[in-house]
Amino acid sequence: MNVHCPTRISGLAAALLLAAAAFPASAHHSAAPFDLSKKISVQGTVEKWLWANPHSWLYIRAARPDGVQEIWGFEAGSTGMLARSGWNAADMKPGDKVTVGASPSRDGSHVALLSQVQLADGRLLNAAAGAPPPGVGAPPPGAAPSPR
């Protein structure tokens, strides 16, 4: 069991809100469990697509260049938020080949914050933060707390 930096779900929620509100990702680097300034791409085979709350998870088996097999876990949004982004519980099944884009965890473990999945049929599932409602990309006046 590895211990991430201290704000697991809350940090994720904040990261998702940050993404939804289009705030600079760097605003939370010191506290979020994932390094939002970095992106990794992992190709592999789906072992499990878990459609669940508080967060869905995608588990894939990936092969390192030296041939060693690794299991990666990618944390995604809640079922409702994913559904609003066009995702579906039936999008992936074990054995599917996928390429996952994600922000890595800070401690180097094989856990990352999922941002997109390229499916074998070419479809791209995006915006793991959920469907930003109209206007969220440009926060209305007062949406961003004023710095002290």
Place this chain on the structure above:
Amino acid sequence: MIKHKALLAIALCSAMFALPAVAAEPLGSNWSDVAKLPDFFTGNWQSVTSFLDNPTNVPFTAQAEAYIAHYKPIADIPFAGANCKTPGMPIIQRLGSPLKFFYEPGMIAIYIENSSMTRFITLNGEHAARPNPTYLGDSVGHFEGDTLVVESVGFADDLLFQYGDLPGQGKGPFVLPPEAIFGPHGPNLRMVERIRLVDPDTLEDRLTIYDDTVWKQPYVSTPVQLFKRNRGEDGRPHEWVCNSANIFAFDPSTNKTIEEDPAVVLKRLQQNDNH
């Protein structure tokens, strides 16, 4: 004869005007009020502001100061732990998934997707005489123009109740639990919300908290909570069954976050699938 009828008509009319005026029922009392209410009801409302407060600069009572002197920050909120224990009001409304408003005469209900909990706000009525403790509170509301004013009392003792932020902390746009101070609330805790549309797709919820065991003056919550409207299919609420896969991230008893090796989690999930 005609003269008599005219006199009778005049007398009847005079009597009608002499009747005491019947007070109009306040907005939210009838089905016909649906068209008069501000449209809180189409689609749903997604929080776009921090779920914890920032800044927090209301002076504390001596009792609260004594508590804060020995306060140890929490790594995360119990909602991130097993069973996803609700933080209660007001934080549960702010955790990212949308709110959905419903109306019937004398009541507005708010479904909170982040927990599948629903608030029931009695319109133009009174609090329960002896409200039992709840995480959402006993709520009564009324309209002041286009603003829904909601007063809530009767809260459970173990709300996740934010006093403020730790010194030098909570300056980012989204305040995180280790940056905040949480503590017990007093027996007469009262929350007053003023909810209105800023524009057709933006709803604000201005919150003032009254607890004279914690603050020397009413606590005005900041930032003002803002919600953006989802319409159409995105505006439909979804169910929320938390921790349905027994994956959680925080142990409140040890105040430690948890990150299991994904290979271990996967093995457990696949074993469950085979049963």
